[in-house]
Amino acid sequence: MVSKTRILDTYDAIRSTYWFFPLIISIIAVILAIVVSHFDQTIPADLIQRLFFVFHINLNNVHSTLITLATAQIGVIGVVFSITLVPLTISTSSYGSVILRVFLRDLSTQIVLGAYSASIAYDLATIIILSNGSFLNVIPVLSVTTGFIFFIFDLALLIYFFQHVASLLQAANIIALLGISLDKSIRSNILPGSPSDSGKTEPIKHAENGPSEQQVILSRKTGYIRLVDYETLMDIAKKKDQVLHVHCYAGNFVNAGDPMLRASPGRLDDRTVKLLQRSFYIGNFRTMRQDPKFGISILVNIAARALSPAVNESIIPVMVLNRLGVALSLIAEKGDRVGDRVDDMGHPRIIVQTDAFKDLVDNSFNLIRQYGRGNADLFIAMLNTISKIAPHIRTEHQRLVLLHYASLVKGEISNGVPAGYDRQRIEEAYDNTVHALNGSSPVQRTPDA
Numbered sequence: 001m002v003s004k005t006r007i008l009d010t011y012d013a014i015r016s017t018y019w020f021f022p023l024i025i026s027i028i029a030v031i032l033a034i035v036v037s038h039f040d041q042t043i044p045a046d047l048i049q050r051l052f053f054v055f056h057i058n059l060n061n062v063h064s065t066l067i068t069l070a071t072a073q074i075g076v077i078g079v080v081f082s083i084t085l086v087p088l089t090i091s092t093s094s095y096g097s098v099i100l101r102v103f104l105r106d107l108s109t110q111i112v113l114g115a116y117s118a119s120i121a122y123d124l125a126t127i128i129i130l131s132n133g134s135f136l137n138v139i140p141v142l143s144v145t146t147g148f149i150f151f152i153f154d155l156a157l158l159i160y161f162f163q164h165v166a167s168l169l170q171a172a173n174i175i176a177l178l179g180i181s182l183d184k185s186i187r188s189n190i191l192p193g194s195p196s197d198s199g200k201t202e203p204i205k206h207a208e209n210g211p212s213e214q215q216v217i218l219s220r221k222t223g224y225i226r227l228v229d230y231e232t233l234m235d236i237a238k239k240k241d242q243v244l245h246v247h248c249y250a251g252n253f254v255n256a257g258d259p260m261l262r263a264s265p266g267r268l269d270d271r272t273v274k275l276l277q278r279s280f281y282i283g284n285f286r287t288m289r290q291d292p293k294f295g296i297s298i299l300v301n302i303a304a305r306a307l308s309p310a311v312n313e314s315i316i317p318v319m320v321l322n323r324l325g326v327a328l329s330l331i332a333e334k335g336d337r338v339g340d341r342v343d344d345m346g347h348p349r350i351i352v353q354t355d356a357f358k359d360l361v362d363n364s365f366n367l368i369r370q371y372g373r374g375n376a377d378l379f380i381a382m383l384n385t386i387s388k389i390a391p392h393i394r395t396e397h398q399r400l401v402l403l404h405y406a407s408l409v410k411g412e413i414s415n416g417v418p419a420g421y422d423r424q425r426i427e428e429a430y431d432n433t434v435h436a437l438n439g440s441s442p443v444q445r446t447p448d449a
Contacts, residue, residue: 005229009281012226012289016104018084022114029118029150033125033143040140062140063127069147070123073154077116080161084109087169094311095174095302101285102177106168112161119150171316175302179323182295185288186330213265217273219254221282226250227290229279230350233261234341236275237349240268246352248280250290292327293363299323300367307371307378317368318381324364325385329392331360358401365405373415376422382409383429390436399437406433 014020084103091099103109126143167173225248237244245262248254260280268276288295299320306316341350365382372378386402386409393399410430413423 003229003232005227005231005279005281008289009227012287013283016101018104018110018113021107021110022117025114025118026121029122030125032146033122033129036143036146037126037129037140040142041138043142062130062144065144066123066127066130066147069151070120070127073116073119073123073151076154076158077113077120080112080116080158083161083165084113087165090169091174095305096298099174099178099298099302102174103168108164109161112157112164115150115157116154119147119154122150123147171302171306171313172319175299175316175319175323178295178299178302179326181288182292182299182323182327183330185290185292185295186327186334189290189292215263215267215273216259217261217263217276219248219256219258219260219280219282220277222254222256223282223284224286225252225254225280226283226285226287227281229281230341230352232275232279234343234349236272236279238343238347240272242268243348244276244350246350249352251286251294254280254282292331293360296324296327296360296363300364303368304371307368307375314372314375314378317372317378321368321381321385325388328361328364328385328389331357332389332392332394332398335394335398357398361401361405365409369409369412373412374417376417376419376426379409379412379417379426380429383426383433387433387436390433393437403434403437406430406437 088100088103091103126140126147130140130143228246228248228250233244233246236242240263242263242265245264246260247262248258248260254260261276263276286294303317303320305311306313306320340348341352343349368378369382383406386406389402390399393402407430410426413426417423417426
């Protein structure tokens with residue numbers, strides 16, 4: 001049986017291509033050509049001729065008309081592909097190569113390319129079908145009319161595509177798309193089984209077994225771990241009565257031969273070892289599905305590039321901080337997640353180390369803070385972001401992490417913020433952030449004389 005994680009990994013891979021969606025639509029178009037040509041043969045000609053919306057054509061002009069339509073659409077699809085390369089080139093130079101994945105996954109672009117591919121496939125399939133001897137005395141009015149409908153629809157899509165590309169190149173839309181993907185990653189990043197502290201059993205004791213009672217499972221490939229099939233790990237752990245200590249997670253880079261997990265107690269057969277190895281999906285690049293830190297890093301890199309002297313756009317980092325605030329709020333609402341998982345009988349099965357809230361906060365703010373030194377408005381935006389996260393925190397640890405980072409931002413006053421007015425604004429934002437974290441009302445400072 002194919003696991004859910006494998007399906008998700010395959011879907012994620014084909015979803016980031018320009019060939020899959022056009023291929024599916026083209027196949028549907030070929031089937032449509034067969035169906036419409038069948039109607040041309042079965043529906044009486046005099047009935048079709050009465051319809052006002054059909055394209056009336058001479059039998060001798062059918063092939064030339066369809067060839068003209070196909071040729072025009074081939075020319076236009078070349079233009080569409082050329083236009084598609086424009087945002088890819090601009091985004092690479094402006095936001096880095098990792099942002100290309102956003103454009104490759106853009107559904108609107110895939111639909112436009114698919115529509116033109118489907119139109120060409122329909123016209124060519126219709127030409128082949130009409131070359132059959134059964135159409136010698138039949139005027140394929142419906143087939144030609146459908147081809148013209150495809151052509152008109154493609155023209156409308158072309159106008160839409162110009163507008164879409166212009167919109168997609170805007171930083172706000174790119175950041176929004178990344179933020180939405182990051183939020184989905186955080187919401188769906190759930191381990192199987194039950195937490196060890198859920199009340200079913202005592203927390204798992206991380207006792208170290210002797211070397212003879214453990215088996216280290218090594219990686220067979222080199223690359224980034226895209227996904228980990230925790231459901232399969234849980235099933236194997238229950239069937240073999242094992243406790244699996246996971247060492248590598250989505251986003252980690254592993255070499256062939258690196259340890260990925262330890263199974264204890266006892267030895268496992270070769271088939272089980274291969275199943276455990278296949279539970280780690282390794283590729284050349286990271287994905288967000290189980291790796292929220294990757295999504296955070298992409299957003300932070302966009303902000304860092306915008307703060308570089310060559311670009312120097314302070315509004316982009318503020319938009320990034322707004323999205324990071326939403327993501328960190330979702331992470332905070334999950335609390336300090338316990339990675340130890342037990343099965344439905346309360347037996348310990350999987351031990352993992354989930355991303356600490358502090359690491360995610362550091363990953364979100366450190367680079368922006370370092371690149372934005374001397375920018376008072378950026379520091380205030382960071383403090384305001386922390387204030388927005390405050391209502392969503394669930395533990396004292398989270399509060400202390402945010403409070404510590406607010407103190408770091410305030411400490412940047414001494415690094416290139418000479419204006420007294422700006423220093424006062426940062427201190428006021430810091431005071432409001434502290435009161436938000438402490439559950440108090442904001443304070444109002446009186447302006448300096």
